[in-house]
Amino acid sequence: MSDVSALTGLTLKDALAGLAERRFSSEEITRAHIGVVEAARPLNAFVLETPDLALEMARASDARRASGDAGPLEGAPIGVKDLFCTKGVRSTAGSRILGNFTPPYESTVTANLWRDGAVMLGKLNMDEFAMGSSNETSAFGPVVNPWRAEGSNRDLTPGGSSGGSAAAVAADLVLGATATDTGGSIRQPASLTGTVGIKPTYGRCSRWGVVAFASSLDQAGPIARTVEDAAILLRSMSGHDPKDSTSLPGDVPDFAAFVGRSPKGLRIGVPKEYRANGMPPEIEALWAQGVAWLKDAGCEVVEVSLPHTKYALPAYYIIAPAEASSNLARYDGMRYGLRVDGSSLNEVYEETRAAGFGDEVKRRILIGTYVLSAGYYDAYYLKAQKVRRRIADDFDAAFAGVDALLTPTAPSAAFGLGENNADPVAMYLNDIFTVTVNLAGLPALSLPGGLDSQGLPLGLQLIGRALDEGTLFTIAGALEKAADFRAKPRRWW
Numbered sequence: 001m002s003d004v005s006a007l008t009g010l011t012l013k014d015a016l017a018g019l020a021e022r023r024f025s026s027e028e029i030t031r032a033h034i035g036v037v038e039a040a041r042p043l044n045a046f047v048l049e050t051p052d053l054a055l056e057m058a059r060a061s062d063a064r065r066a067s068g069d070a071g072p073l074e075g076a077p078i079g080v081k082d083l084f085c086t087k088g089v090r091s092t093a094g095s096r097i098l099g100n101f102t103p104p105y106e107s108t109v110t111a112n113l114w115r116d117g118a119v120m121l122g123k124l125n126m127d128e129f130a131m132g133s134s135n136e137t138s139a140f141g142p143v144v145n146p147w148r149a150e151g152s153n154r155d156l157t158p159g160g161s162s163g164g165s166a167a168a169v170a171a172d173l174v175l176g177a178t179a180t181d182t183g184g185s186i187r188q189p190a191s192l193t194g195t196v197g198i199k200p201t202y203g204r205c206s207r208w209g210v211v212a213f214a215s216s217l218d219q220a221g222p223i224a225r226t227v228e229d230a231a232i233l234l235r236s237m238s239g240h241d242p243k244d245s246t247s248l249p250g251d252v253p254d255f256a257a258f259v260g261r262s263p264k265g266l267r268i269g270v271p272k273e274y275r276a277n278g279m280p281p282e283i284e285a286l287w288a289q290g291v292a293w294l295k296d297a298g299c300e301v302v303e304v305s306l307p308h309t310k311y312a313l314p315a316y317y318i319i320a321p322a323e324a325s326s327n328l329a330r331y332d333g334m335r336y337g338l339r340v341d342g343s344s345l346n347e348v349y350e351e352t353r354a355a356g357f358g359d360e361v362k363r364r365i366l367i368g369t370y371v372l373s374a375g376y377y378d379a380y381y382l383k384a385q386k387v388r389r390r391i392a393d394d395f396d397a398a399f400a401g402v403d404a405l406l407t408p409t410a411p412s413a414a415f416g417l418g419e420n421n422a423d424p425v426a427m428y429l430n431d432i433f434t435v436t437v438n439l440a441g442l443p444a445l446s447l448p449g450g451l452d453s454q455g456l457p458l459g460l461q462l463i464g465r466a467l468d469e470g471t472l473f474t475i476a477g478a479l480e481k482a483a484d485f486r487a488k489p490r491r492w493w
């Protein structure tokens with residue numbers, strides 16, 4: 001194989017076929033990706049490139065294939081969000097407080113990927129502790145979206161918190177990437193970069209070795225360039241893990257087998273409460289287009305009601321910080337990462353945490369500590385938990401009559417870096433269509449539906465019943481075909 005440029009930009013599926021047919025080796029396709037990763041440093045998508053490790057893994061993969069022992073992802077170079085602990089490879093969660101923390105163990109999700117033959121190109125940038133919607137809270141600086149508005153040189157956000165994962169996939173730096181989603185961090189960046197992302201049912205992917213943000217909401221999933229690629233990656237990432245008590249038992253379906261099936265006869269709900277005030281007309285139009293595509297494919301589309309939707313964002317921004325304040329208590333300068341010395345134990349705690357956490361993380365810790373404190377617990381945390389129950393009940397009622405829901409993924413296309421920084425609530429509003437799903441533990445997928453008038457991608461979201469990712473892949477496959485989204489970012493980096 002000589003034409004290196006032909007080895008990047010393939011779908012994961014085509015790359016796996018090329019590897020299986022020995023048209024190129026893992027070493028060749030990995031080398032090609034290492035080259036484009038280096039050339040794309042202006043995007044700041046990686047916080048750590050691991051080219052030597054990648055080549056070592058690629059050669060081992062080629063040897064496995066030669067001995068007739070190829071796994072489902074054999075030889076495919078991918079990227080890993082820096083929230084996943086990787087053995088012997090620095091893992092930072094996008095924070096200063098973890099310093100040069102180098103885990104002595106591997107997260108279950110990444111271990112599953114390596115078991116299936118994938119190759120790691122490096123660790124991907126992200127919002128600090130996955131808190132954010134624009135990648136601007138990262139201690140390593142923001143990721144720049146490979147997409148730019150037509151005729152503009154302005155740097156845009158790739159979304160967050162999995163902005164590095166989404167940008168790397170959109171810019172063809174990796175064949176796919178791991179990501180995590182606590183309130184939208186897989187789906188919103190996918191929407192802003194024209195990629196496909198799925199947050200599976202809570203418990204599908206093990207949280208073991210994933211740095212914790214809000215444990216009852218955190219869930220891993222893939223970002224990929226096609227629906228089928230996302231299905232292939234999710235299958236490898238998923239599976240029961242005795243090391244995570246919330247991991248679901250049971251077999252993992254062959255998700256890719258659901259892509260390409262006809263969605264004919266499926267009932268799709270359109271939640272009327274998602275028609276939020278001030279929804280940009282282009283988002284509204286894309287949503288209507290999605291409905292039309294599904295009707296053309298033989299689906300029945302009906303309006304449904306999720307009456308507690310308006311409480312979802314406030315409930316999320318109580319529950320997620322509450323859990324975060326507890327999870328982040330472990331960063332005390334004693335066990336791992338940064339330590340700033342002081343004259344007393346308390347001073348070491350204070351100085352370390354003051355220097356190690358960024359502003360957004362501190363804000364969440366303060367809010368979380370407040371809503372859990374005696375006297376406020378009932379008014380905030382307990383109330384939010386009750387709202388969470390109501391939101392889950394809303395979905396249960398809706399799913400009595402429909403197989404899936406269709407909504408926009410995000411309320412806008414990619415916005416400028418720095419544009420939403422002044423007001424945290426403006427940033428939180430990015431999650432308006434995504435957090436409900438995390439509160440209810442349901443699977444949801446975002447796929448590109450089209451471009452806005454500035455030439456920027458817009459995503460559509462499908463929400464499914466618990467454990468019914470298969471139906472989402474079927475519907476998403478049909479929408480992908482109808483949307484025929486082929487646009488790519490113009491290369492400026």
Ligand code: GLN
Pocket residue numbers: 130131132133160161180181182183184185186213320431
């Ligand atoms: N943007 C949301 C937040 O900041 C969601 C983040 C996530 O899903 N990790 O909490």
